[in-house]
Amino acid sequence: MKALYVLEDSTIINSQGEIIFFSLEKFINDIAKGDCCFICGASPTEKKFNNEHIIPDWILRRFDLYNKQIKLPNGSYIYYRQYVIPCCEDCNSLLGKEIEVPISELLSLSYKEIIERIHLDNDLVYLIFRWLSLIYLKTNLKDKFLLADRGTRTGSKKIGDSHIWEDIHHIHCIARSHYTKAKIDYNVFGTIFIFPALNLEENNTFDYIDNSAAKVVMVQIDDFCIVAVLNDACAGFTLWKNMFMRITGPLSPFQKREIISHLIYINLHLKERPTFYSSFTENGTYEIKAKIPKQVELIESENEVISIGTLLHLYVKDIMSEFDGKNEVLESIRLGKRGYLFNQNGDFINHS
Structure with a gap:
């Protein structure tokens, strides 16, 4: 003991x-x-x-x-x-x-x-x-x-x-x-996706983003990127898994940021959040556990300050090169009228 x-x-x-x-x-x-x-x-x-x-x-x-x-x-x-x-x-x-x-x-x-x-x-x-x-x-x-x-x-x-x-x-x-x-219960682990990613710098691609409020982290190393939500007990995976299954090729920098935007949005709009706690058994074993909601649902709001469009705008504006009409494109992104993952038919936009 x-x-x-x-x-x-x-x-x-x-x-x-x-x-x-x-x-x-x-x-x-x-x-x-x-x-x-x-x-x-x-x-x-x-x-x-x-x-x-x-x-x-x-x-x-x-x-x-x-x-x-x-x-x-x-x-x-x-x-x-x-x-x-x-x-x-x-x-x-x-x-x-x-x-x-x-x-x-x-x-x-x-x-x-x-x-x-x-x-x-x-x-x-x-x-x-x-x-x-x-x-x-x-x-x-x-x-x-x-x-x-x-x-x-x-x-x-x-x-x-x-x-x-x-x-x-x-x-x-x-x-x-x-x-x-500490023994970490399965339910404690959050959403995590590993995607193939476009390597744009001849075997020298590194990228890192995190969002403090939503506890979302993304790291790219060469030909793959990992995106995780650290405190959602897989709520993001539950709500986004169908879109995940539609990704059939390596992600561009803009596509990575669109995925991040979706997962941030989900985690900030959960109607009921998981709760995490530490416990100790009689023999002194330390366990980290989670209480998770029976259903994963999002808060409904008609006047959202934080939307997928505003998040995507935040993450792509600094990596977008200069061109005629850039401000108009950024505004359409902010309004949720433009994305990079799927075309009008719902098919993944493959850049490989």
Whole structure:
């Protein structure tokens, strides 16, 4: 039997003093707003720290990204080499061993090879999901260090000040499950799709997008992309699976963003959301579980501020090249009159 101890704030530690479960209060104070290691919770005064790359180092090396820039939520840019957060040395090493090494081996394969591996071992999907949860967590934690006003270096307001950290607590539990050895119930895992994707840069395509509000993450590596919703308990898959089945070729950059827009829309409009919780058995086993709605339904609204069109407009406007009539095309996208996935007959638009 494993000895576990509940602290005054409901944080749970083991007999070695390791934090197995962060209470919401401790997560916000020590991790979201504090300077403790986001995996083990140690203070920089207790352990030696170094920097953890938000986009993993193996990706930076593979795509020569160190001196290239990633766009931040406020529209400013930062070099990938500077896109890091503090992490204790022990946890940084553990992340490499438990997550990044097996993930880099898997995602160095082609789309076809990855799908074949997953058919043989479905647990690989859950590994990918935990990896995406980790990256999403790191991108949001980085925001607490970044100035919100991109036009000046003065002021104290940070990008992360607008984050609802309570909604990220569950993802923190998933992202550190390699450390806590938590058993994750099947219902906890969210929507995840793996698609073939157009490789537009001669075997050198990398793309990353996440949406903080909807907990949607997309990463493309060469000839495949992965899109996941981290907190919908597969509601997006349930409502979008028929459209998924109609995709018969590799996705273009615009098509990837249309899929992201659909999944964001679904997750922000769920009538009843899943709820996630942690529990501990009598023998000390840590389990992460979910209560899911009996039916997956969307909120009906006649005057929507957030629509699939407005989301798609947001994600394509910066990658669309200049041409006569660009503003008119963008407006038709915003109004939901133009898309990139299917033609007027409902057939997939294949660019391969």
